[in-house]
Amino acid sequence: MDQRDEQEFAEYFAARREAVRRTAFLLCGDWHRADDFAQTAFVALHRRWRKVRDKQALDAYVRRSLVRAVIDESRRPWRRERFVDEVPERPSGDGEVADSVATREALVAGLRRVPPRQRAVLVLRFLEGLDVAAAAEALGCSEGTVKSQTSRGLDALREALGDSIDDLRPAS
Amino acid sequence: MDEHKLAELFRDAARDAPPPSFDVGAVRTASARATARRRSAVAVGAAMAVVLVFGGLVVTSDFMRNTSGDSAAAGSAQDASSPNVSPFGASEPEVLSENGSPDRSGGNPPKIIPEDPSTQGDEPSGSADRTKVGSAQRGCVEVDRELAVALADELSVANADDASPAAANCPSDARGASFLVRDGDRYGTVSAVIAPAGTTGLVPDHSFVDASAKTRGGQELYVLSRSEEGSPDEPFSDDLAGLAQRLAARF
Numbered sequence: 001m002d003q004r005d006e007q008e009f010a011e012y013f014a015a016r017r018e019a020v021r022r023t024a025f026l027l028c029g030d031w032h033r034a035d036d037f038a039q040t041a042f043v044a045l046h047r048r049w050r051k052v053r054d055k056q057a058l059d060a061y062v063r064r065s066l067v068r069a070v071i072d073e074s075r076r077p078w079r080r081e082r083f084v085d086e087v088p089e090r091p092s093g094d095g096e097v098a099d100s101v102a103t104r105e106a107l108v109a110g111l112r113r114v115p116p117r118q119r120a121v122l123v124l125r126f127l128e129g130l131d132v133a134a135a136a137e138a139l140g141c142s143e144g145t146v147k148s149q150t151s152r153g154l155d156a157l158r159e160a161l162g163d164s165i166d167d168l169r170p171a172s
Numbered sequence: 173m174d175e176h177k178l179a180e181l182f183r184d185a186a187r188d189a190p191p192p193s194f195d196v197g198a199v200r201t202a203s204a205r206a207t208a209r210r211r212s213a214v215a216v217g218a219a220m221a222v223v224l225v226f227g228g229l230v231v232t233s234d235f236m237r238n239t240s241g242d243s244a245a246a247g248s249a250q251d252a253s254s255p256n257v258s259p260f261g262a263s264e265p266e267v268l269s270e271n272g273s274p275d276r277s278g279g280n281p282p283k284i285i286p287e288d289p290s291t292q293g294d295e296p297s298g299s300a301d302r303t304k305v306g307s308a309q310r311g312c313v314e315v316d317r318e319l320a321v322a323l324a325d326e327l328s329v330a331n332a333d334d335a336s337p338a339a340a341n342c343p344s345d346a347r348g349a350s351f352l353v354r355d356g357d358r359y360g361t362v363s364a365v366i367a368p369a370g371t372t373g374l375v376p377d378h379s380f381v382d383a384s385a386k387t388r389g390g391q392e393l394y395v396l397s398r399s400e401e402g403s404p405d406e407p408f409s410d411d412l413a414g415l416a417q418r419l420a421a422r423f
Protein backbone atom coordinates (compact mmCIF):
# COMPACT_ATOMS: atom_id res chain seq x y z
CA MET A 1 0.00 0.00 0.00
CA ASP A 2 1.16 3.53 -0.64
CA GLN A 3 1.39 6.30 1.94
CA ARG A 4 -2.11 7.55 1.34
CA ASP A 5 -3.65 4.10 1.67
CA GLU A 6 -1.75 3.54 4.90
CA GLN A 7 -3.03 6.85 6.21
CA GLU A 8 -6.61 5.98 5.35
CA PHE A 9 -6.27 2.58 6.93
CA ALA A 10 -4.83 4.11 10.10
CA GLU A 11 -7.80 6.48 10.32
CA TYR A 12 -10.29 3.68 9.83
CA PHE A 13 -8.46 1.53 12.35
CA ALA A 14 -8.49 4.29 14.96
CA ALA A 15 -12.20 4.86 14.41
CA ARG A 16 -13.29 1.24 14.52
CA ARG A 17 -10.86 -0.60 16.77
CA GLU A 18 -12.84 -0.31 19.98
CA ALA A 19 -16.14 -1.27 18.37
CA VAL A 20 -14.56 -4.32 16.76
CA ARG A 21 -12.92 -5.32 20.03
CA ARG A 22 -16.26 -5.10 21.87
CA THR A 23 -17.98 -7.23 19.27
CA ALA A 24 -15.15 -9.75 19.45
CA PHE A 25 -15.42 -9.79 23.23
CA LEU A 26 -19.10 -10.66 23.22
CA LEU A 27 -18.45 -13.29 20.56
CA CYS A 28 -15.77 -15.08 22.55
CA GLY A 29 -16.17 -13.85 26.15
CA ASP A 30 -12.48 -13.13 26.72
CA TRP A 31 -10.69 -9.85 26.14
CA HIS A 32 -7.34 -11.43 25.23
CA ARG A 33 -8.87 -13.64 22.60
CA ALA A 34 -11.06 -10.76 21.52
CA ASP A 35 -7.95 -8.72 20.77
CA ASP A 36 -6.53 -11.62 18.76
CA PHE A 37 -9.70 -11.93 16.72
CA ALA A 38 -9.95 -8.18 16.19
CA GLN A 39 -6.33 -8.01 15.05
CA THR A 40 -6.91 -10.92 12.68
CA ALA A 41 -9.87 -9.09 11.14
CA PHE A 42 -7.90 -5.86 10.75
CA VAL A 43 -4.94 -7.72 9.22
CA ALA A 44 -7.29 -9.30 6.66
CA LEU A 45 -8.67 -5.86 5.89
CA HIS A 46 -5.18 -4.36 5.57
CA ARG A 47 -4.22 -7.00 3.04
CA ARG A 48 -7.31 -6.26 0.94
CA TRP A 49 -7.49 -2.55 1.57
CA ARG A 50 -7.24 -1.56 -2.07
CA LYS A 51 -10.05 -3.87 -3.07
CA VAL A 52 -12.47 -2.75 -0.34
CA ARG A 53 -12.79 1.00 -0.45
CA ASP A 54 -16.43 1.70 0.28
CA LYS A 55 -16.95 2.65 3.90
CA GLN A 56 -20.00 0.43 4.33
CA ALA A 57 -18.14 -2.40 2.67
CA LEU A 58 -15.24 -1.93 5.07
CA ASP A 59 -17.44 -2.48 8.10
CA ALA A 60 -19.12 -5.47 6.54
CA TYR A 61 -15.77 -6.99 5.57
CA VAL A 62 -14.33 -6.63 9.07
CA ARG A 63 -17.50 -7.98 10.64
CA ARG A 64 -17.51 -10.98 8.36
CA SER A 65 -13.82 -11.66 8.99
CA LEU A 66 -14.35 -11.41 12.72
CA VAL A 67 -17.37 -13.72 12.88
CA ARG A 68 -15.67 -16.28 10.67
CA ALA A 69 -12.52 -16.21 12.75
CA VAL A 70 -14.48 -16.79 15.98
CA ILE A 71 -16.68 -19.53 14.54
CA ASP A 72 -13.73 -21.24 12.83
CA GLU A 73 -11.76 -21.26 16.04
CA SER A 74 -14.66 -22.63 18.03
CA ARG A 75 -14.63 -25.62 15.64
CA ARG A 76 -10.99 -26.46 16.26
CA PRO A 77 -10.71 -29.46 18.55
CA TRP A 78 -8.00 -27.97 20.76
CA ARG A 79 -9.93 -24.72 21.28
CA ARG A 80 -13.46 -26.06 21.09
CA GLU A 81 -15.67 -24.38 23.60
CA ARG A 82 -17.10 -26.53 26.34
CA PHE A 83 -20.47 -26.02 27.88
CA VAL A 84 -20.68 -26.17 31.64
CA ASP A 85 -23.69 -26.79 33.81
CA GLU A 86 -23.02 -23.98 36.21
CA VAL A 87 -22.77 -20.31 35.35
CA PRO A 88 -19.60 -18.86 36.96
CA GLU A 89 -20.10 -17.37 40.36
CA ARG A 90 -21.51 -13.89 40.34
CA PRO A 91 -19.64 -11.18 42.19
CA SER A 92 -21.07 -10.45 45.58
CA GLY A 93 -21.75 -6.91 46.73
CA ASP A 94 -24.40 -4.39 47.36
CA GLY A 95 -25.64 -1.44 45.49
CA GLU A 96 -26.25 -0.40 41.92
CA VAL A 97 -22.64 -0.81 40.73
CA ALA A 98 -22.44 -4.33 42.03
CA ASP A 99 -25.73 -5.19 40.34
CA SER A 100 -24.52 -3.70 37.10
CA VAL A 101 -21.30 -5.67 37.20
CA ALA A 102 -23.18 -8.83 38.07
CA THR A 103 -25.60 -8.32 35.21
CA ARG A 104 -22.76 -7.72 32.78
CA GLU A 105 -20.86 -10.79 33.82
CA ALA A 106 -23.97 -12.91 33.86
CA LEU A 107 -24.76 -11.88 30.31
CA VAL A 108 -21.22 -12.59 29.09
CA ALA A 109 -21.20 -15.96 30.85
CA GLY A 110 -24.64 -16.77 29.49
CA LEU A 111 -23.57 -15.84 25.96
CA ARG A 112 -20.66 -18.24 26.20
CA ARG A 113 -23.14 -21.04 26.69
CA VAL A 114 -25.01 -20.15 23.53
CA PRO A 115 -23.77 -22.04 20.43
CA PRO A 116 -21.26 -19.92 18.43
CA ARG A 117 -23.41 -19.25 15.40
CA GLN A 118 -26.49 -18.29 17.42
CA ARG A 119 -24.27 -16.14 19.61
CA ALA A 120 -22.93 -14.38 16.53
CA VAL A 121 -26.48 -13.62 15.40
CA LEU A 122 -27.37 -12.17 18.80
CA VAL A 123 -24.24 -10.03 18.96
CA LEU A 124 -24.65 -8.71 15.44
CA ARG A 125 -28.28 -7.86 15.98
CA PHE A 126 -28.26 -6.50 19.53
CA LEU A 127 -24.75 -5.08 19.92
CA GLU A 128 -24.05 -4.00 16.36
CA GLY A 129 -27.68 -3.12 15.76
CA LEU A 130 -27.84 -4.86 12.38
CA ASP A 131 -31.17 -5.69 10.86
CA VAL A 132 -31.96 -9.20 9.68
CA ALA A 133 -30.71 -8.59 6.15
CA ALA A 134 -27.38 -7.12 7.24
CA ALA A 135 -26.84 -9.92 9.76
CA ALA A 136 -27.60 -12.46 7.03
CA GLU A 137 -25.02 -10.84 4.78
CA ALA A 138 -22.39 -10.80 7.52
CA LEU A 139 -22.98 -14.45 8.32
CA GLY A 140 -23.38 -15.56 4.73
CA CYS A 141 -26.77 -17.13 5.28
CA SER A 142 -30.41 -16.46 4.50
CA GLU A 143 -32.61 -14.04 6.39
CA GLY A 144 -34.81 -16.92 7.49
CA THR A 145 -31.78 -18.55 9.07
CA VAL A 146 -30.97 -15.33 10.91
CA LYS A 147 -34.51 -15.15 12.29
CA SER A 148 -34.53 -18.75 13.44
CA GLN A 149 -31.03 -18.46 14.90
CA THR A 150 -32.06 -15.30 16.73
CA SER A 151 -35.03 -17.05 18.27
CA ARG A 152 -33.03 -20.11 19.25
CA GLY A 153 -30.17 -17.97 20.52
CA LEU A 154 -32.47 -15.98 22.78
CA ASP A 155 -34.00 -19.19 24.09
CA ALA A 156 -30.54 -20.58 24.76
CA LEU A 157 -29.50 -17.36 26.47
CA ARG A 158 -32.60 -17.35 28.66
CA GLU A 159 -32.02 -20.95 29.57
CA ALA A 160 -28.38 -20.22 30.41
CA LEU A 161 -29.20 -17.23 32.56
CA GLY A 162 -32.35 -18.44 34.24
CA ASP A 163 -33.71 -15.51 36.23
CA SER A 164 -30.41 -13.65 36.34
CA ILE A 165 -31.58 -10.90 34.01
CA ASP A 166 -35.15 -9.73 34.13
CA ASP A 167 -35.14 -8.28 30.64
CA LEU A 168 -34.61 -11.69 29.11
CA ARG A 169 -37.71 -13.20 30.59
CA PRO A 170 -40.38 -13.99 28.01
CA ALA A 171 -43.03 -11.31 27.73
CA SER A 172 -45.82 -13.74 28.44
CA MET B 173 -38.94 -8.72 25.55
CA ASP B 174 -37.79 -5.23 24.68
CA GLU B 175 -35.10 -5.31 22.02
CA HIS B 176 -33.86 -1.88 23.05
CA LYS B 177 -33.30 -3.05 26.60
CA LEU B 178 -31.57 -6.13 25.30
CA ALA B 179 -29.32 -4.01 23.10
CA GLU B 180 -28.56 -1.83 26.09
CA LEU B 181 -27.60 -4.93 28.09
CA PHE B 182 -25.26 -6.09 25.31
CA ARG B 183 -23.61 -2.69 25.02
CA ASP B 184 -23.23 -2.50 28.75
CA ALA B 185 -21.66 -5.95 28.92
CA ALA B 186 -18.88 -4.91 26.54
CA ARG B 187 -18.36 -1.50 28.03
CA ASP B 188 -15.34 -1.75 30.29
CA ALA B 189 -12.74 -2.77 27.78
CA PRO B 190 -9.14 -3.07 28.92
CA PRO B 191 -6.47 -1.21 26.93
CA PRO B 192 -6.00 -2.77 23.51
CA SER B 193 -3.05 -5.09 23.07
CA PHE B 194 -2.42 -4.16 19.45
CA ASP B 195 -2.08 -1.02 17.41
CA VAL B 196 -2.00 -0.15 13.76
CA GLY B 197 1.74 -0.91 13.59
CA ALA B 198 1.16 -4.45 14.80
CA VAL B 199 -1.54 -4.89 12.16
CA ARG B 200 0.78 -3.62 9.43
CA THR B 201 3.58 -5.93 10.58
CA ALA B 202 1.30 -8.96 10.73
CA SER B 203 -0.10 -8.08 7.33
CA ALA B 204 3.37 -7.78 5.79
CA ARG B 205 4.36 -11.08 7.39
CA ALA B 206 1.26 -12.82 6.07
CA THR B 207 1.86 -11.40 2.59
CA ALA B 208 5.50 -12.52 2.63
CA ARG B 209 4.45 -15.96 3.81
CA ARG B 210 1.95 -16.23 1.03
CA ARG B 211 4.46 -15.06 -1.56
CA SER B 212 7.07 -17.54 -0.39
CA ALA B 213 4.46 -20.30 -0.40
CA VAL B 214 3.53 -19.38 -3.97
CA ALA B 215 7.23 -19.27 -4.93
CA VAL B 216 7.89 -22.65 -3.34
CA GLY B 217 4.83 -24.08 -5.05
CA ALA B 218 5.91 -22.69 -8.40
CA ALA B 219 9.45 -24.00 -7.93
CA MET B 220 8.13 -27.43 -7.05
CA ALA B 221 5.87 -27.39 -10.07
CA VAL B 222 8.81 -26.47 -12.31
CA VAL B 223 10.94 -29.22 -10.79
CA LEU B 224 8.17 -31.75 -11.24
CA VAL B 225 7.53 -30.72 -14.83
CA PHE B 226 11.24 -30.71 -15.65
CA GLY B 227 11.76 -34.06 -13.94
CA GLY B 228 8.81 -35.48 -15.81
CA LEU B 229 10.21 -34.25 -19.10
CA VAL B 230 13.64 -35.71 -18.35
CA VAL B 231 12.19 -39.07 -17.37
CA THR B 232 9.89 -39.12 -20.38
CA SER B 233 12.62 -38.19 -22.84
CA ASP B 234 14.96 -40.74 -21.27
CA PHE B 235 12.29 -43.40 -21.56
CA MET B 236 11.58 -42.45 -25.15
CA ARG B 237 15.26 -42.51 -26.00
CA ASN B 238 15.71 -45.95 -24.47
CA THR B 239 12.63 -47.26 -26.24
CA SER B 240 13.64 -45.93 -29.64
CA GLY B 241 17.24 -47.04 -29.11
CA ASP B 242 16.14 -50.58 -28.31
CA SER B 243 13.82 -50.84 -31.28
CA ALA B 244 16.39 -49.45 -33.65
CA ALA B 245 19.08 -51.77 -32.43
CA ALA B 246 17.04 -54.95 -32.23
CA GLY B 247 17.93 -57.34 -34.97
CA SER B 248 19.72 -54.76 -37.01
CA ALA B 249 23.21 -55.19 -35.70
CA GLN B 250 23.64 -51.52 -36.43
CA ASP B 251 24.51 -50.48 -32.94
CA ALA B 252 26.86 -47.58 -32.65
CA SER B 253 30.46 -48.46 -32.65
CA SER B 254 31.93 -49.08 -29.27
CA PRO B 255 34.83 -46.96 -28.14
CA ASN B 256 36.72 -50.22 -27.95
CA VAL B 257 36.30 -50.86 -31.63
CA SER B 258 39.50 -50.46 -33.47
CA PRO B 259 39.93 -50.36 -37.17
CA PHE B 260 41.36 -53.36 -38.89
CA GLY B 261 44.69 -52.43 -40.20
CA ALA B 262 46.68 -55.62 -40.44
CA SER B 263 46.17 -58.85 -42.23
CA GLU B 264 47.03 -60.83 -39.16
CA PRO B 265 44.80 -60.61 -36.15
CA GLU B 266 46.29 -58.74 -33.30
CA VAL B 267 45.32 -58.83 -29.67
CA LEU B 268 45.32 -55.37 -28.31
CA SER B 269 45.96 -54.33 -24.77
CA GLU B 270 43.89 -56.04 -22.16
CA ASN B 271 41.42 -54.30 -20.09
CA GLY B 272 39.16 -55.22 -17.26
CA SER B 273 38.56 -54.85 -13.66
CA PRO B 274 38.32 -58.29 -12.08
CA ASP B 275 35.06 -57.61 -10.29
CA ARG B 276 33.01 -57.06 -13.38
CA SER B 277 30.82 -59.90 -14.39
CA GLY B 278 29.51 -58.67 -17.67
CA GLY B 279 30.48 -55.67 -19.61
CA ASN B 280 32.98 -54.36 -22.02
CA PRO B 281 35.62 -56.87 -22.83
CA PRO B 282 39.22 -55.97 -22.96
CA LYS B 283 40.51 -54.48 -26.11
CA ILE B 284 41.04 -57.79 -27.77
CA ILE B 285 39.84 -56.63 -31.05
CA PRO B 286 41.49 -58.25 -34.01
CA GLU B 287 42.51 -55.75 -36.51
CA ASP B 288 40.55 -55.93 -39.65
CA PRO B 289 41.36 -53.99 -42.75
CA SER B 290 38.46 -51.99 -43.96
CA THR B 291 37.37 -51.76 -47.51
CA GLN B 292 34.55 -49.36 -46.75
CA GLY B 293 36.63 -46.28 -46.30
CA ASP B 294 35.26 -45.83 -42.82
CA GLU B 295 38.52 -45.45 -41.05
CA PRO B 296 37.76 -44.01 -37.65
CA SER B 297 39.39 -40.80 -36.66
CA GLY B 298 42.68 -40.90 -34.85
CA SER B 299 44.04 -43.80 -36.82
CA ALA B 300 45.68 -42.11 -39.69
CA ASP B 301 48.83 -44.10 -39.25
CA ARG B 302 47.04 -47.38 -39.69
CA THR B 303 47.92 -49.34 -42.73
CA LYS B 304 45.07 -49.89 -45.08
CA VAL B 305 45.00 -53.38 -46.37
CA GLY B 306 42.76 -54.34 -49.16
CA SER B 307 41.48 -57.54 -47.70
CA ALA B 308 37.83 -58.26 -47.30
CA GLN B 309 37.78 -58.63 -43.51
CA ARG B 310 35.02 -56.51 -42.09
CA GLY B 311 32.82 -58.56 -39.73
CA CYS B 312 32.63 -58.37 -35.95
CA VAL B 313 33.48 -54.67 -35.87
CA GLU B 314 30.11 -53.97 -34.41
CA VAL B 315 28.02 -55.87 -31.95
CA ASP B 316 25.40 -58.11 -33.47
CA ARG B 317 22.38 -57.41 -31.32
CA GLU B 318 20.63 -60.71 -31.92
CA LEU B 319 23.74 -62.70 -31.11
CA ALA B 320 24.44 -60.51 -28.07
CA VAL B 321 20.99 -61.16 -26.64
CA ALA B 322 21.35 -64.91 -27.17
CA LEU B 323 24.83 -64.98 -25.68
CA ALA B 324 23.75 -62.86 -22.71
CA ASP B 325 20.92 -65.28 -22.12
CA GLU B 326 23.24 -68.28 -22.16
CA LEU B 327 25.87 -66.64 -19.97
CA SER B 328 23.29 -65.12 -17.59
CA VAL B 329 24.52 -61.62 -18.25
CA ALA B 330 22.03 -59.13 -16.91
CA ASN B 331 22.25 -56.51 -19.59
CA ALA B 332 22.74 -57.41 -23.23
CA ASP B 333 23.58 -53.77 -23.88
CA ASP B 334 26.95 -54.38 -22.25
CA ALA B 335 28.03 -56.49 -25.21
CA SER B 336 31.16 -55.61 -27.12
CA PRO B 337 32.37 -56.67 -30.54
CA ALA B 338 33.57 -60.23 -30.72
CA ALA B 339 37.23 -60.83 -30.04
CA ALA B 340 37.90 -62.98 -33.07
CA ASN B 341 39.46 -62.87 -36.46
CA CYS B 342 36.27 -62.44 -38.40
CA PRO B 343 35.71 -62.54 -42.13
CA SER B 344 33.72 -59.71 -43.62
CA ASP B 345 30.40 -61.49 -43.65
CA ALA B 346 30.64 -62.72 -40.08
CA ARG B 347 28.83 -61.20 -37.18
CA GLY B 348 29.57 -61.50 -33.51
CA ALA B 349 29.34 -60.25 -29.96
CA SER B 350 31.22 -60.77 -26.73
CA PHE B 351 30.91 -60.28 -22.98
CA LEU B 352 33.42 -59.92 -20.22
CA VAL B 353 32.21 -62.53 -17.75
CA ARG B 354 33.11 -64.26 -14.53
CA ASP B 355 32.72 -68.02 -14.22
CA GLY B 356 33.49 -68.89 -10.62
CA ASP B 357 37.09 -67.90 -10.14
CA ARG B 358 37.60 -67.67 -13.87
CA TYR B 359 37.41 -64.39 -15.58
CA GLY B 360 37.62 -63.47 -19.21
CA THR B 361 35.93 -62.73 -22.50
CA VAL B 362 33.49 -65.04 -24.19
CA SER B 363 32.74 -64.24 -27.83
CA ALA B 364 30.26 -65.74 -30.23
CA VAL B 365 30.67 -65.42 -33.97
CA ILE B 366 28.47 -66.65 -36.78
CA ALA B 367 30.42 -67.07 -40.00
CA PRO B 368 29.77 -68.79 -43.30
CA ALA B 369 30.30 -72.53 -43.33
CA GLY B 370 33.86 -73.50 -43.95
CA THR B 371 35.37 -70.39 -42.43
CA THR B 372 38.70 -71.06 -40.79
CA GLY B 373 41.31 -69.06 -39.00
CA LEU B 374 38.78 -67.38 -36.75
CA VAL B 375 40.67 -67.99 -33.52
CA PRO B 376 43.30 -65.29 -33.13
CA ASP B 377 45.88 -67.29 -31.17
CA HIS B 378 46.47 -70.04 -28.64
CA SER B 379 45.30 -67.99 -25.72
CA PHE B 380 41.75 -68.72 -26.84
CA VAL B 381 39.79 -71.91 -26.48
CA ASP B 382 36.96 -72.39 -28.89
CA ALA B 383 34.12 -74.62 -29.97
CA SER B 384 31.77 -74.52 -32.92
CA ALA B 385 28.42 -75.84 -34.02
CA LYS B 386 26.27 -75.67 -37.11
CA THR B 387 23.36 -73.30 -37.04
CA ARG B 388 20.04 -74.32 -38.48
CA GLY B 389 20.79 -72.05 -41.40
CA GLY B 390 23.93 -74.02 -42.20
CA GLN B 391 26.34 -71.40 -40.94
CA GLU B 392 29.12 -72.00 -38.46
CA LEU B 393 28.76 -70.64 -34.97
CA TYR B 394 31.99 -70.24 -33.04
CA VAL B 395 32.31 -69.63 -29.33
CA LEU B 396 35.68 -68.36 -28.17
CA SER B 397 36.80 -67.91 -24.60
CA ARG B 398 39.90 -66.16 -23.42
CA SER B 399 40.99 -65.70 -19.84
CA GLU B 400 42.04 -62.37 -18.44
CA GLU B 401 45.18 -61.78 -16.48
CA GLY B 402 44.95 -63.45 -13.10
CA SER B 403 42.31 -65.92 -14.17
CA PRO B 404 43.38 -69.59 -13.77
CA ASP B 405 41.47 -70.75 -16.81
CA GLU B 406 39.18 -69.57 -19.57
CA PRO B 407 35.60 -68.94 -18.44
CA PHE B 408 33.07 -71.55 -19.48
CA SER B 409 35.81 -73.60 -21.14
CA ASP B 410 34.29 -76.80 -19.70
CA ASP B 411 31.04 -76.29 -21.52
CA LEU B 412 32.09 -74.37 -24.56
CA ALA B 413 30.83 -77.03 -26.98
CA GLY B 414 27.47 -77.18 -25.25
CA LEU B 415 27.29 -73.42 -25.27
CA ALA B 416 28.01 -73.39 -29.00
CA GLN B 417 25.30 -75.96 -29.66
CA ARG B 418 22.74 -74.14 -27.61
CA LEU B 419 23.50 -70.90 -29.35
CA ALA B 420 23.55 -72.51 -32.77
CA ALA B 421 20.12 -73.96 -32.14
CA ARG B 422 18.79 -70.41 -31.92
CA PHE B 423 19.94 -69.37 -35.39
